[in-house]
Amino acid sequence: MSDDKPVNPPEEKPPTEGAAPEGATPSAEAKQPLSEEEKAAKIAAARARAAEKKAAEAAAEPEAPKPPWEEKPVPPDHADAADDADAVALAAELPGSVLAADRFAGEVTLSVPAGRIAEICSFLKNGRGFRFLVDLTAIDWPERAEGRFDLIYWLHRHDDSKRLRLRAALAEETPVASVAGVWKTADWMEREAYDMFGIVFEGHPGLERILTWEGFNGHPLRKDFPVEGIDTGAAIYPDVYPPGGGPPPEGAGDEEGGPA
Amino acid sequence: MTAPEKSLFDVEEMEINFGPQHPATHGVLRVKMKLDGEKIMEARPIIGYLHRGTEKLFETMDFPQCIPHTDRMDYVAAATNNQGFCVAVEKLLGISIPPRAAYLRMILAELQRLASHLVWLATHAVDIGAITPFFYTFRERDAILDLFESYCGARLTLNCMKIGGVPFELPEGWVERCSELVDGFNAHIDEYENLLTENRIWKKRTIGIGVVTPEEAIEWGLTGPPLRGSGVKWDIRKVFPYDRYDEIDFEIPVGANGDTYDRYLVRMEEMRQSVRILRQCLDRLPAGPSMARVPKILRSKAGMVYGAVEAPKGELGYFIVATEKGTAPYRCHVRPPSFVNLQALPLMVEGHLVADLVAVIGTLDIVLGEIDR
Numbered sequence: 001m002s003d004d005k006p007v008n009p010p011e012e013k014p015p016t017e018g019a020a021p022e023g024a025t026p027s028a029e030a031k032q033p034l035s036e037e038e039k040a041a042k043i044a045a046a047r048a049r050a051a052e053k054k055a056a057e058a059a060a061e062p063e064a065p066k067p068p069w070e071e072k073p074v075p076p077d078h079a080d081a082a083d084d085a086d087a088v089a090l091a092a093e094l095p096g097s098v099l100a101a102d103r104f105a106g107e108v109t110l111s112v113p114a115g116r117i118a119e120i121c122s123f124l125k126n127g128r129g130f131r132f133l134v135d136l137t138a139i140d141w142p143e144r145a146e147g148r149f150d151l152i153y154w155l156h157r158h159d160d161s162k163r164l165r166l167r168a169a170l171a172e173e174t175p176v177a178s179v180a181g182v183w184k185t186a187d188w189m190e191r192e193a194y195d196m197f198g199i200v201f202e203g204h205p206g207l208e209r210i211l212t213w214e215g216f217n218g219h220p221l222r223k224d225f226p227v228e229g230i231d232t233g234a235a236i237y238p239d240v241y242p243p244g245g246g247p248p249p250e251g252a253g254d255e256e257g258g259p260a
Numbered sequence: 261m262t263a264p265e266k267s268l269f270d271v272e273e274m275e276i277n278f279g280p281q282h283p284a285t286h287g288v289l290r291v292k293m294k295l296d297g298e299k300i301m302e303a304r305p306i307i308g309y310l311h312r313g314t315e316k317l318f319e320t321m322d323f324p325q326c327i328p329h330t331d332r333m334d335y336v337a338a339a340t341n342n343q344g345f346c347v348a349v350e351k352l353l354g355i356s357i358p359p360r361a362a363y364l365r366m367i368l369a370e371l372q373r374l375a376s377h378l379v380w381l382a383t384h385a386v387d388i389g390a391i392t393p394f395f396y397t398f399r400e401r402d403a404i405l406d407l408f409e410s411y412c413g414a415r416l417t418l419n420c421m422k423i424g425g426v427p428f429e430l431p432e433g434w435v436e437r438c439s440e441l442v443d444g445f446n447a448h449i450d451e452y453e454n455l456l457t458e459n460r461i462w463k464k465r466t467i468g469i470g471v472v473t474p475e476e477a478i479e480w481g482l483t484g485p486p487l488r489g490s491g492v493k494w495d496i497r498k499v500f501p502y503d504r505y506d507e508i509d510f511e512i513p514v515g516a517n518g519d520t521y522d523r524y525l526v527r528m529e530e531m532r533q534s535v536r537i538l539r540q541c542l543d544r545l546p547a548g549p550s551m552a553r554v555p556k557i558l559r560s561k562a563g564m565v566y567g568a569v570e571a572p573k574g575e576l577g578y579f580i581v582a583t584e585k586g587t588a589p590y591r592c593h594v595r596p597p598s599f600v601n602l603q604a605l606p607l608m609v610e611g612h613l614v615a616d617l618v619a620v621i622g623t624l625d626i627v628l629g630e631i632d633r
Contacts, residue, residue: 067358068356069355069356069357069358069361069424069425069549069552069553070549070552070553071553072553072555073353073354073355073356073552073553073554073555074354075352075353075354075560075561075563076351076352076354076561076563078563104563104564104565105351105352105354105563105565107564107565107566109564131478131479132478132481133481134481134566134568134575134577134595135566135577135579135593135595137579137593139581139590139591140591152564152579152593154566154577154579154595158478158492158494161499161500163566165564165566183479183481184479184480184481184603185479185480185481185600185603187603188599188600188603189600196315209308210307210308211307211308211311211632211633212308212311213308220313220316221315221316221591225316227316227317227319227320229313
């Protein structure tokens with residue numbers, strides 16, 4: 001890429017100038033000063049070679065356009081999706097419910113207020129035919145101003161195979177309404193989001209941990225949870241393990257040297 | 261005479277645990293049940309015994325490094341897991357793969373679907389009491405695993421796809437060996453069907469068990485054969501074609517009654533369709549490169565994508581959130597089909613007998629590796 005217009009003469013020498021020994025490093029070469037004419041000649045030769053190469057490339061290009069898999073991949077772009085039919089319908093039915101609409105890689109993402117998620121989901125299911133909740137998950141952005149978590153709802157409509165993503169920003173410690181009453185599928189998905197992120201879903205039929213055990217201390221997919229894990233004995237052995245994890249203090253545990 | 265003691269048989273409702281260490285739970289699934297005699301009044305699946313924090317691990321790894329970890333989710337269908345992750349990352353980075361790579365991926369994925377369905381059939385039949393199909397299916401499964409082994413060196417955790425294509429060219433004679441297997445496969449499916457389809461015990465144990473209506477199936481988010489067994493014609497390969505499935509001619513089999521027997525028929529027909537897809541792929545396998553030109557270090561643009569494939573068990577989706585110029589996923593969520601399908605277990609077993617629970621777990625075809633991640 002960058003050798004289209006060489007600023008310095010290339011290190012390799014043309015075979016006619018075989019004066020320098022093979023494998024000579026540029027620094028060794030620099031020790032033998034070249035006269036101005038030699039330098040100018042070399043630069044001119046290099047330029048000529050570069051121009052030749054460029055011309056050859058230019059000549060080769062039009063005859064065979066490269067297939068897309070040989071081109072450098074171009075990532076998709078973000079675009080505004082306010083004209084999306086479902087975004088328009090949702091905004092018309094529930095004013096103020098669409099904060100932003102984004103289209104990326106062919107997928108529409110609507111930003112919605114977390115406080116109104118239940119009515120928005122209900123409308124999309126019953127009014128717009130999104131009968132299938134494909135996925136529900138969360139993302140943790142610890143430093144973000146508008147709230148730490150993003151709740152993601154990924155909906156599907158069978159009639160025209162349309163998929164729609166809802167994204168609701170949520171502050172830490174703020175409960176959000178459960179959609180388990182809207183789609184039954186949401187039950188376990190919300191339990192997983194609760195387990196992994198500590199998001200509390202109000203009105204959920206049985207919000208318990210699902211992937212970790214009931215005494216687990218912490219929410220593993222939060223960014224501040226260490227990848228190597230924590231000592232999770234704290235919740236069931238509070239007298240042995242200090243709350244919040246960490247090794248047990250000196251002298252704790254039974255005579256045999258460990259908790260029960 | 262003293263007052264009559266309460267008899268052991270007067271117990272109204274009994275609470276028992278099924279699993280987590282039980283051969284018929286297909287892994288470490290635990291089902292807490294309330295029984296009235298042998299009738300299940302309430303069933304509650306408890307999962308998480310195999311949780312390994314894979315989604316957390318993804319956040320610490322570059323995109324290509326994640327692929328071997330996807331093998332360990334649905335460990336009887338590693339190729340479709342690889343495919344799902346690659347499809348999602350390619351969508352995120354705008355990579356298009358060469359036709360030969362797409363066809364090789366489809367061949368591997370369909371072989372994997374056959375292998376996975378063979379494991380399902382073997383274990384499902386053993387659970388219900390028919391041990392013979394096990395020996396038949398594992399004979400063919402072994403031949404498929406041999407093909408995988410000669411392609412990528414592994415039999416189960418394949419790691420056989422790369423972002424931008426497939427990592428290896430086919431070894432010499434592979435297409436012929438695969439063709440031979442594919443051509444003889446329908447005869448093998450007939451053998452299995454001879455053992456089961458009209459078997460009176462098999463029908464007694466499966467017809468009318470675990471019935472799911474199409475509305476319930478959609479409401480509970482079922483995908484894959486459990487959804488199609490209820491009569492909903494829906495397959496990711498047709499709805500959102502990935503790789504080159506849009507160039508392939510195949511049918512989506514559906515059931516009528518949504519019971520265990522129909523799901524069995526759907527999967528048997530799916531195997532025939534896989535054979536049909538394999539035949540077409542092998543006949544049309546294009547020449548050319550098997551890898552796209554991708555940068556050595558993959559850097560993403562800020563955004564989120566969801567890439568899904570039709571895994572043998574249903575819709576397998578990878579939801580990837582990327583940051584600007586990130587080399588690793590900021591968040592990678594897996595939507596495993598078994599996790600969502602298992603959730604409908606109480607719906608399917610309540611009111612049935614304990615022995616039917618085993619049949620329903622078998623018909624859901626769950627793998628705990630991808631449920632617990």
